Structures are given as structure tokens and as C-alpha cells.
Amino acid sequence: MIADKVFTKSDLQRFFDSRLSDFRDPDKADRVKSNLLETFVEERLLLLRAERLRVEPNPQMVQSTMARIAVENPKPSGPPSAPGPDAELGRSLAESLKIQQYLRDYLLRNVTVSEAECEEYYRQHLEDYVRNDVVHVREILVDDGARAERILSSLNQQKNKNFGELARVYSKAPSAADGGDLGTFQRGDLPENLEKVVFRLAPTMVSPIVQTRYGYHIFLLEEKILAHQQQFYEVKDEIQEKLLLQRERDLIARELDSLMKQTPVKIHLENLDFKYLGNRFSAEGAISP
Numbered sequence: 001m002i003a004d005k006v007f008t009k010s011d012l013q014r015f016f017d018s019r020l021s022d023f024r025d026p027d028k029a030d031r032v033k034s035n036l037l038e039t040f041v042e043e044r045l046l047l048l049r050a051e052r053l054r055v056e057p058n059p060q061m062v063q064s065t066m067a068r069i070a071v072e073n074p075k076p077s078g079p080p081s082a083p084g085p086d087a088e089l090g091r092s093l094a095e096s097l098k099i100q101q102y103l104r105d106y107l108l109r110n111v112t113v114s115e116a117e118c119e120e121y122y123r124q125h126l127e128d129y130v131r132n133d134v135v136h137v138r139e140i141l142v143d144d145g146a147r148a149e150r151i152l153s154s155l156n157q158q159k160n161k162n163f164g165e166l167a168r169v170y171s172k173a174p175s176a177a178d179g180g181d182l183g184t185f186q187r188g189d190l191p192e193n194l195e196k197v198v199f200r201l202a203p204t205m206v207s208p209i210v211q212t213r214y215g216y217h218i219f220l221l222e223e224k225i226l227a228h229q230q231q232f233y234e235v236k237d238e239i240q241e242k243l244l245l246q247r248e249r250d251l252i253a254r255e256l257d258s259l260m261k262q263t264p265v266k267i268h269l270e271n272l273d274f275k276y277l278g279n280r281f282s283a284e285g286a287i288s289p
Helices: 009-019 026-052 059-072 084-107 115-124 145-157 163-170 174-178 192-198 232-262
Strands: 134-142 181-186 210-212 215-225
Touching: 009 026, 009 084, 026 084, 026 232, 059 084, 084 232, 115 232, 134 145, 134 163, 145 163, 145 215, 163 174, 174 181, 192 210, 192 215
Parallel strands: none
Antiparallel strands: 134 181, 134 215, 210 215
16 A cells, blocks of 8 residues: 555566566575566555646546557457456556656756766766777678788788778678778777787788687788877766766655655565565555654
């Protein structure tokens, strides 16, 4: 029971079913269901708050979301199903949108992060914004060692200027259509044996032939950017998003703590089909102090 509203075991089971579709580890079932029980209570409390403020989701939003779900999850062909499941889905969706709207329009409406706060965070966490060495690499991959030797000879004759053309013609790698372009890598991104080869190269240089279980590789280093301290303007948006999310989470947590204290909640733990492993509710099913 939450406030004066009674929720049944079936209500909780429907909630579990909506969140556990991909869950396959029975050894963790009690822990996962305990966490979901707490989430169920938290969402009911937020919904209760939204309803007291008479928050109503946009009906068109509900309909468009229902339509998208129907397209993404088509029903199997056969006789028409009963309207119950669709009605339940619509109700659940409306409640979820109502909570989101309450959070957006009421609780989190005035949450902001200033540029000065971002700069202060940046100065205090400079070590988090050091970019490792980055290389931009192209590759030619073939099955035959002799062919790899001929390609390497051709590259040397043309001073590597024909690397992209040879990659498109001879390489069996997926990158062949892009002239062998593999994109950029930081230290640690590539297998160790390839990293040692690639990071030793200077821009425009090609590697010796490297044999792996995939075949014979030749790499071209397009560009190398040495490790450096990222400037504030490079990471400002990332920091702002991080701080904003942190503040929103903290505010939601405080709101839930307040609602828990204001709202009577009683969980009949003896009726659950799993062992409750959390600490939010006492053995009597009430909110723990």
C-alpha cells in the first residue's frame, strides 16, 4: 500500500514483466527483484505527486508512442487479441509520461549549470581530460604473403601515394571501399602486436608486413596527435552534461526521500515470491528509518 492506494501482487508482477524480459540469471533474481520493488515504489510515489499537481501527459504523445511501439513490436498474425493488453499498455505509458512531465516541468525545471561552474570542475579535474596519443590509420589486408610483398614494393615506388587505390583493389578488409581507412585509435584500442607497429610510424609512413591469423597487413599512418591536455572549450559540453545529470539525480533522490517520509508505505513482504534483499523496507514492510 502506498498512501491510501493498494497495489496487488499482479500489479508488481506486470511491472517486473516489463523490466525483466531479457533477464536470464536465476542466481541474481532476488537481488534484481528487490531493486525493482524499490523502483516500483519510487515510481508510484512520483506518480502520486504528479497526480496531486494534476499533471496530464499530452494525449497525442501517448498515441504517437503507442503507434511507434506497435510498429517496432508487431503482433503475430492470427485472430484479433482482446483489448486488455493494449489498454494496460496505454495506461502504463500514460503513467510513465506523466512522471516524466512532472520531473521536466516541475522538479527539474530550474536545474542549470553555469559556464563558471564547468570551468571550476575542469580546473579541479585536469587529469581526467588528458587525451592519449591518437593515430589515424589505413590498412591493406591480403591472404597471400607474396602479394603483400608486391603491394609493399609498389607503395615504396610511389612513395605510398597509391595506398588508398591499392587498398580498394586488393584489400579484403571491410575498410577496402574507403581506401583502407580504419579511423582513429588511442593507445590501448588496438591489439598489442599491432599497436607496437602502428605507433612507431611517422605520418605518411607504411609499416612492414604484419602477419596475423587474419592474413597479411600493411598499415599507413595518416596522422598522429600526441598526448595533450584538452582545452576547456573542447570538453565544456561534456562537463556541463555530466554536472547537469548529477544535479538532476541528486534532486530526484532528495525528492524521493521527502516523499518516503511524507507518504505511508506498507509492503507485505510475506506475500512476495522472492526474498527481499534491500534495506529500504524493514522486516515489517514499512520504510526503514
